[in-house]
Amino acid sequence: MCLAIPVQVTELLDDDMARVTLDGVSKVISLALVEDVRIGDYVILHVGYALNKLDPGEAGKTLALLDEAARVTEGARP
Amino acid sequence: MKYVDEYRDGKLARAIAATIAAEVRPELSYRFMEFCGGHTHAISRYGIEDLLPANVRMIHGPGCPVCVLPVGRIDDAIKLARRRDITLCTYGDLMRVPGSQGSSLLKAKAAGADIRMVYSTLDAVRIAQAEPGRNVVFFAIGFETTTPPTAMAILAAQKKGLSNFFIFCNHVLTPAAIQNILESPDVRALGNVRIDGFVGPAHVSTVIGTRPYHAFAEEFEKPVVIAGFEPLDVMQAILMLVRQVNSGRHEVENQYIRAVTVDGNLKAQDFVAQVFEPRDSFEWRGLGMVPNSALRLREAYARYDAEKVFAIETVQAEDNPACECGAILRGVKKPADCKLFGTLCTPETPMGSCMVSSEGSCAAHWTYGRFRDYARQETQRHEFEQKAAS
Numbered sequence: 002m003c004l005a006i007p008v009q010v011t012e013l014l015d016d017d018m019a020r021v022t023l024d025g026v027s028k029v030i031s032l033a034l035v036e037d038v039r040i041g042d043y044v045i046l047h048v049g050y051a052l053n054k055l056d057p058g059e060a061g062k063t064l065a066l067l068d069e070a071a072r073v074t075e076g077a078r079p
Numbered sequence: 080m081k082y083v084d085e086y087r088d089g090k091l092a093r094a095i096a097a098t099i100a101a102e103v104r105p106e107l108s109y110r111f112m113e114f115c116g117g118h119t120h121a122i123s124r125y126g127i128e129d130l131l132p133a134n135v136r137m138i139h140g141p142g143c144p145v146c147v148l149p150v151g152r153i154d155d156a157i158k159l160a161r162r163r164d165i166t167l168c169t170y171g172d173l174m175r176v177p178g179s180q181g182s183s184l185l186k187a188k189a190a191g192a193d194i195r196m197v198y199s200t201l202d203a204v205r206i207a208q209a210e211p212g213r214n215v216v217f218f219a220i221g222f223e224t225t226t227p228p229t230a231m232a233i234l235a236a237q238k239k240g241l242s243n244f245f246i247f248c249n250h251v252l253t254p255a256a257i258q259n260i261l262e263s264p265d266v267r268a269l270g271n272v273r274i275d276g277f278v279g280p281a282h283v284s285t286v287i288g289t290r291p292y293h294a295f296a297e298e299f300e301k302p303v304v305i306a307g308f309e310p311l312d313v314m315q316a317i318l319m320l321v322r323q324v325n326s327g328r329h330e331v332e333n334q335y336i337r338a339v340t341v342d343g344n345l346k347a348q349d350f351v352a353q354v355f356e357p358r359d360s361f362e363w364r365g366l367g368m369v370p371n372s373a374l375r376l377r378e379a380y381a382r383y384d385a386e387k388v389f390a391i392e393t394v395q396a397e398d399n400p401a402c403e404c405g406a407i408l409r410g411v412k413k414p415a416d417c418k419l420f421g422t423l424c425t426p427e428t429p430m431g432s433c434m435v436s437s438e439g440s441c442a443a444h445w446t447y448g449r450f451r452d453y454a455r456q457e458t459q460r461h462e463f464e465q466k467a468a469s
Binding site for chain 2 (some may be wrong): 007
């Protein structure tokens with residue numbers, strides 16, 4: 002039920018609405034719950050509303066942490 | 080898909096599993112509850128349990144709003160939909176959920192009730208605007224993630240001056256339910272399993288932030304790691320929980336930093352606070368009455384409240400007495416321990432809350448996990464036969 006997907010904003014429309022794309026699938030959603038969204042930003046989409054902006058910097062940090070967690074045992078393995 | 084594919088890398092998942100296996104202490108056992116149905120689904124679908132060492136066990140919590148909605152409220156919605164003047168709009172998730180006496184919204188629709196599946200509350204408002212002669216009721220369910228869109232629908236209806244749009248509100252709150260798992264009176268009757276930490280909600284937390292979990296972590300001395308719904312997110316959260324347990328910490332940590340902040344989405348919280356207020360108590364299927372665990376419309380928005388306008392009085396409906404959902408939701412039993420599982424109770428004919436939606440622990444076990452049980456039984460049989468032959 003709480004599933005939400007990252008989509009990219011391609012066009013800002015009137016009434017706090019925006020056009021977004023997910024792998025080429027286009028949809029009009031509401032930006033009424035978020036602020037300062039620009040074209041090219043990724044937002045988390047849930048039942049027609051953007052819930053939050055995705056932070057590309059923090060996303061990169063998570064990937065770096067995942068890599069680090071994966072490497073911990075690599076050296077220890079025979 | 081950006082921000083999705085990179086968190087599903089199987090090779091990386093196996094490497095993180097190796098790190099978890101290297102860091103768990105063999106003399107300890109670790110029991111973690113993932114609260115959310117979204118996590119339960121990810122754990123089952125991607126076989127995460129198979130990657131974990133034997134002394135790390137995941138307990139599947141009650142965080143699926145479709146599953147925990149009491150049967151009486153489904154009956155209420157069906158009753159509303161059968162009225163000739165009402166169009167009931169609902170998320171697709173609720174269509175197949177069984178009410179009393181084998182009823183469901185799907186069957187009511189087949190019998191002629193005006194029930195329309197919508198993707199968004201925006202669609203429900205659009206229907207009310209296009210058809211002023213119909214009373215359009217939106218069947219609102221969901222956790223903090225799904226509540227702001229309902230608030231926006233009411234505010235939109237107010238702005239457009241619609242007098243034919245109503246909400247049947249069943250929104251529930253996660254922190255109250257997590258707390259209930261550990262301290263409800265049922266625990267005494269059902270027994271209790273030790274839970275060493277919680278994988279905290281992903282998208283609920285995008286709205287409410289990480290702050291509401293602090294009091295809980297402190298009071299119950301349990302670590303909470305908020306995690307995204309992708310398999311690598313869950314693996315990393317489990318590693319973070321193992322590290323907290325090993326070092327005797329009970330903190331709130333945030334794995335899902337790309338979407339969750341300390342404060343959450345303040346704008347969404349404001350809209351919700353403007354329209355909704357807490358109920359004293361609300362029934363959760365499988366958990367019973369949980370204090371301060373749900374929302375209702377504020378008095379100022381009473382004209383949009385279907386419960387008031389159409390005088391809904393919920394009649395409590397009982398689940399099958401053999402159903403073990405209450406014990407399964409608390410980790411005391413596993414889906415396969417229930418005698419209804421896979422016999423009377425399947426996703427096609429769900430008897431209890433855990434089988435109702437694909438995010439419930441029984442439904443996830445039915446779809447993915449039971450094959451592991453069969454494989455284990457087969458291996459045991461094979462070994463037994465070999466031993467007998469020699």
